[in-house]
Amino acid sequence: MNMAELQGKTRQKLVVVGNGMAGIRTVEELLGLAPDLYDITVFGAEPHPNYNRILLSPVLAGEQDFKDIILNSVEWYAEHGITLHMGKNVATIDRVRRKVIAEDGTEAAYDRLLLATGSTPFILPVPGKELDGVISYRDIRDTELMMEAAKTKRQAVVIGGGLLGLEAATA
Ligand SMILES: Cc1cc2nc3c(=O)[nH]c(=O)nc-3n(C[C@H](O)[C@H](O)[C@H](O)COP(=O)(O)OP(=O)(O)OC[C@H]3O[C@@H](n4cnc5c(N)ncnc54)[C@H](O)[C@@H]3O)c2cc1C
Numbered sequence: 247m248n249m250a251e252l253q254g255k256t257r258q259k260l261v262v263v264g265n266g267m268a269g270i271r272t273v274e275e276l277l278g279l280a281p282d283l284y285d286i287t288v289f290g291a292e293p294h295p296n297y298n299r300i301l302l303s304p305v306l307a308g309e310q311d312f313k314d315i316i317l318n319s320v321e322w323y324a325e326h327g328i329t330l331h332m333g334k335n336v337a338t339i340d341r342v343r344r345k346v347i348a349e350d351g352t353e354a355a356y357d358r359l360l361l362a363t364g365s366t367p368f369i370l371p372v373p374g375k376e377l378d379g380v381i382s383y384r385d386i387r388d389t390e391l392m393m394e395a396a397k398t399k400r401q402a403v404v405i406g407g408g409l410l411g412l413e414a415a416t417a
Contacts, residue, residue: 257285261346261356263336265290267299269362270318277326286328287354289346292385293333295320302389303410307417312386329354370405383410392417 260276262269265288273286290296294316301315323330334348345355367382369375379395381388392414395402404411 258283258357259355260284260286260358260360261354262286262288262360262362263346264360264362264364265292265294265296265330265332266362266364267296267317268364269360270296272360272362273328274318284358286326287331287356288323288328289331289334289336289348289352289354291333291335292387294386295323295330295332297386299385302383302386303413303417305386306389306392306414308393383414 262273269288273288276284276286294312296316296318297312298315298317301310304310305312305315320330320332331348331352331354334350334352336346337349338347339345339359340347343355344357344359345353346359347353365384367384369380369382374380379399381391383389383392392402402415404415
């Protein structure tokens with residue numbers, strides 16, 4: 247079925263799992279290309295709307311606030327008729343019934359399913375990795391934990407001297 251045929255029909259249900267940069271950029275493109283094609287539902291594990299992950303280091307450095315790096319406000323989702331489930335981790339995809347189910351039982355049926363769940367940082371499998379104060383650097387929660395720790399702790403060790411490690415150390 248081509249785009250024109252699809253648009254002539256009842257809206258399809260698009261479920262996006264992952265309320266991050268790739269998922270919502272895709273939604274923005276879809277809204278531009280065919281605003282009436284889908285009823286869109288977005289699930290995000292983080293309790294926030296989509297934000298610019300690339301700018302976490304300026305937040306860590308105290309140069310920007312979290313609100314400055316939000317890309318799509320909660321109002322933006324509402325204005326575009328998007329159902330947003332924040333803080334809901336999708337745990338099950340029922341491919342037979344074509345629905346996703348979050349850990350808290352929230353369900354959404356789909357015709358099309360977009361998985362845009364990003365990646366999970368690798369943590370070295372060494373003794374002590376589970377101790378308080380050992381974190382990865384991926385999201386605003388990690389950033390807040392580092393900022394909180396910096397209020398009372400004087401020493402930090404960064405493992406990984408790549409872009410993120412250096413940004414974190416500098417911040
Ligand atoms: C500090 C930092 C600096 C960076 N700087 C740069 C840079 O300068 N240039 C560059 O190109 N890239 C940079 N990156 C990388 C860039 O942010 C990522 O490549 C980009 O965010 C990937 O987008 P994504 O949508 O695939 O994943 P994400 O933006 O991580 O979004 C995925 C979302 O899916 C959610 N999710 C995962 N599983 C589930 C589930 N089961 N149910 C519901 N939600 C789920 C996650 O919580 C997350 O919010 C940086 C990353 C960090 C952390």
